Amino acid sequence: MRAELSIWFFAGVQFLAFGLIIFVTGVWELSHPLVNPPVLNRLHPAVWWGAFMTLAGLAYTIKFWPKRS
Amino acid sequence: MLLTLARHLIPHSAALGLLQTAAASAGQKTQLASLTGVDILVIAVYFAIVIYIGFYLRGAANTSEEFFMAGREMTAWIAGLSFVSANLGSLELMGWAGSAYQYGILAAHWYWIGAIPAMLFLGIVMMPFYYISRVNSVPGYLSLRYGEGARFVSAISFAFMTVLMSGINMYSMALVMKVVLGWNLNFSIWVSSITVAIYVALGGLRSAIFNEVLQFLLIWLGALLVPILGLIEVGGWTNLKADILKRLGSSEYVHMWSGLGHFTTNPMGVHWTGIVFGLGFVISFGYWTTDFLVVQRVLSADSIRSARMAPILGAAFKMAVPFIVILPGLLAISVLPFKLFPESQTVGTALHSYNEVLPLLLVRYLGPGLLGLGVTALIAGFMSGMAGNVSAFSTVWTYDLYGAFINKKATDQHYVAMGRWSTLVGVLISVGTAYLVQHAASIMDYVQQLFSFFIAPLFGVVILGMLWRRPTKAGGFWGLLCGTITAISLWLWVKEDPHALRYVALSPDAKDMAENLYRALWTWIVTVVVTVIVSLFTKAKPVKELEGLVYGVVPLPDEHDDHWYQKPILWACIVGAGFVVLNIIFW
Numbered sequence: 074m075r076a077e078l079s080i081w082f083f084a085g086v087q088f089l090a091f092g093l094i095i096f097v098t099g100v101w102e103l104s105h106p107l108v109n110p111p112v113l114n115r116l117h118p119a120v121w122w123g124a125f126m127t128l129a130g131l132a133y134t135i136k137f138w139p140k141r142s
Numbered sequence: 143m144l145l146t147l148a149r150h151l152i153p154h155s156a157a158l159g160l161l162q163t164a165a166a167s168a169g170q171k172t173q174l175a176s177l178t179g180v181d182i183l184v185i186a187v188y189f190a191i192v193i194y195i196g197f198y199l200r201g202a203a204n205t206s207e208e209f210f211m212a213g214r215e216m217t218a219w220i221a222g223l224s225f226v227s228a229n230l231g232s233l234e235l236m237g238w239a240g241s242a243y244q245y246g247i248l249a250a251h252w253y254w255i256g257a258i259p260a261m262l263f264l265g266i267v268m269m270p271f272y273y274i275s276r277v278n279s280v281p282g283y284l285s286l287r288y289g290e291g292a293r294f295v296s297a298i299s300f301a302f303m304t305v306l307m308s309g310i311n312m313y314s315m316a317l318v319m320k321v322v323l324g325w326n327l328n329f330s331i332w333v334s335s336i337t338v339a340i341y342v343a344l345g346g347l348r349s350a351i352f353n354e355v356l357q358f359l360l361i362w363l364g365a366l367l368v369p370i371l372g373l374i375e376v377g378g379w380t381n382l383k384a385d386i387l388k389r390l391g392s393s394e395y396v397h398m399w400s401g402l403g404h405f406t407t408n409p410m411g412v413h414w415t416g417i418v419f420g421l422g423f424v425i426s427f428g429y430w431t432t433d434f435l436v437v438q439r440v441l442s443a444d445s446i447r448s449a450r451m452a453p454i455l456g457a458a459f460k461m462a463v464p465f466i467v468i469l470p471g472l473l474a475i476s477v478l479p480f481k482l483f484p485e486s487q488t489v490g491t492a493l494h495s496y497n498e499v500l501p502l503l504l505v506r507y508l509g510p511g512l513l514g515l516g517v518t519a520l521i522a523g524f525m526s527g528m529a530g531n532v533s534a535f536s537t538v539w540t541y542d543l544y545g546a547f548i549n550k551k552a553t554d555q556h557y558v559a560m561g562r563w564s565t566l567v568g569v570l571i572s573v574g575t576a577y578l579v580q581h582a583a584s585i586m587d588y589v590q591q592l593f594s595f596f597i598a599p600l601f602g603v604v605i606l607g608m609l610w611r612r613p614t615k616a617g618g619f620w621g622l623l624c625g626t627i628t629a630i631s632l633w634l635w636v637k638e639d640p641h642a643l644r645y646v647a648l649s650p651d652a653k654d655m656a657e658n659l660y661r662a663l664w665t666w667i668v669t670v671v672v673t674v675i676v677s678l679f680t681k682a683k684p685v686k687e688l689e690g691l692v693y694g695v696v697p698l699p700d701e702h703d704d705h706w707y708q709k710p711i712l713w714a715c716i717v718g719a720g721f722v723v724l725n726i727i728f729w
Contacts (some may be wrong), residue, residue, distance in 0.1 A: 078198065080220060080352050080355055080356070083191065083195060083352065083356060084355070084356055084359055086191070087187075087188075087191055087356055087359070087360070088359075088363070090187050090191075091184060091187065091363065091515060094180060094183055094184055094187070094511055095180075095184075095511040095512060095515065098180050098509075098510055098511035099511070102509065102510075107509055107510070110509060111505070111506060111507050111508055111509045112371070112375060112477075112506050112507055113371050113374060113375060113507060114509055116371070116374070118367055118371060118507070118508075118509075118512060119509060119510075119511055119512050122367060122512065123511070126363065
């Protein structure tokens with residue numbers, strides 16, 4: 074039996090889930106600055122890295138969404 | 143996964159050093175960081191996806207071909223990513239980042255000349271023989287080419303070493319988690335091993351491969367921010383080089399070849415002949431073309447073309463790995479406000495060792511959420527390595543030991559059940575080994591050495607048998623035996639008398655790293671010479687029995703490439719050109 078879900082679908086879901094968590098955390102930090110921020114946190118890596126992962130994850134999830142047939 | 147080139151062949155490797163440092167300092171240091179709820183959520187999501195994949199693929203692992211060979215349905219991309227991922231362990235990441243801090247960019251040789259030519263050679267020259275002979279393992283190939291004796295020796299040593307090394311890695315990972323995050327040792331060992339056991343036992347090789355691909359992507363996601371932010375902080379590569387020159391007073395930390403003219407003109411104490419012939423030829427080719435742990439991933443390909451493309455694609459990805467491993471080590475020289483020390487000097491102190499480079503940089507640059515992603519990348523690396531070990535162990539045990547010598551006539555269902563049970567047993571032995579090394583850490587060094595004794599001789603025998611019709615069963619046996627004895631003898635010689643290194647490595651200025659490179663080279667030469675001589679005096683196999691096993695006996699099947707750009711040789715040339723260009727840029 075062949076697996077119906079593509080591995081790239083799983084990759085997309087994984088990217089999407091992590092991206093959303095990190096992006097939301099990064100946005101939250103904009104209004105609630107960290108007490109001990111890491112180096113270069115002023116660049117807000119959580120926001121743009123999270124956004125990149127979310128978009129990449131979304132693209133892969135949609136492209137490899139399991140076919141109904 | 144730590145069990146890589148370093149694991150096999152470099153006794154004082156960064157990987158081992160990492161383990162020793164962690165073991166020695168686990169009790170003394172305060173943890174480097176604490177995870178927030180968001181970080182825990184990221185890790186939890188990862189575990190949920192991994193276990194779901196195991197249950198989802200359970201129905202796709204009903205026959206032995208499906209369970210052990212993933213149904214031979216993997217595309218070149220999936221097999222190629224899995225091929226690299228099975229090798230790319232978290233401890234290797236951390237260990238080689240530490241080596242880069244210690245030795246500079248020379249450490250990248252283990253990713254470039256120590257991997258790329260061998261991977262391309264596997265794809266272009268060797269893979270067709272592994273694939274069209276329809277063997278299920280490297281010991282299986284030895285069985286067809288040299289007989290059951292070679293298969294038995296190869297299978298038993300591989301199976302034994304694989305589960306032992308898996309346990310050593312498990313313990314190493316748990317120790318690192320304790321040092322970095324303060325996690326309980328038992329918790330780390332059992333949670334990670336049970337998870338791997340579930341998804342490999344349920345879904346077999348297909349599940350291991352699916353997760354390895356996801357883990358490879360995750361490693362990049364989690365680790366890539368470190369070099370990006372690091373380069374921003376130091377002001378780019380040019381500024382980094384200038385700063386390293388200012389701090390260390392030597393430009394050899396950022397040059398790969400210019401200091402290799404003599405043992406004394408580079409931080410590693412090696413010579414270019416050792417790097418090219420010892421590492422680039424024997425060690426690298428031995429590991430990447432005959433270690434079943436990585437070769438199994440390529441055997442799962444859906445066609446001979448995919449099987450040839452997989453190592454080539456893997457080589458392209460492997461070539462990029464120094465960006466997330468070696469570059470952080472170099473960045474640490476510049477950005478960390480304190481010096482790192484050899485592991486021997488950090489025991490019982492608050493000092494940090496070379497090998498804590500990557501965790502230190504993760505904590506330096508990554509805040510809540512991203513730190514969880516970084517830690518998840520380390521866990522993912524460990525789990526992909528362990529899954530690689532247990533799935534390869536399960537296959538070799540079932541096909542090459544149980545099925546070949548104990549129960550030859552069982553049903554296919556019986557072998558699948560044996561595969562599932564041996565996966566669980568392999569995990570349990572690994573857990574047992576993890577607790578064993580907790581109380582006797584010195585056995586780690588010996589186990590790693592033991593593995594290194596087999597790699598160069600095995601490569602010598604396999605490559606001769608694949609490219610030349612003449613090697614015989616007796617030639618293979620005596621070549622393997624004499625090569626292994628040579629490796630052990632040279633190792634013992636230097637261990638008993640460190641001054642012997644000047645003879646093994648051909649220079650009184652050689653350092654530890656050079657010994658491994660030259661020992662592998664001498665071992666391979668002895669293996670080849672003995673195999674050739676004995677074969678010439680014994681009766682060769684009839685040509686008909688060598689069909690599909692030896693170069694030139696029968697034409698290889700046409701791969702039917704529709705377009706010129708689909709040819710594996712073209713992509714091998716492109717990757718090879720990239721390899722040459724990178725070496726010239728960082729000369």
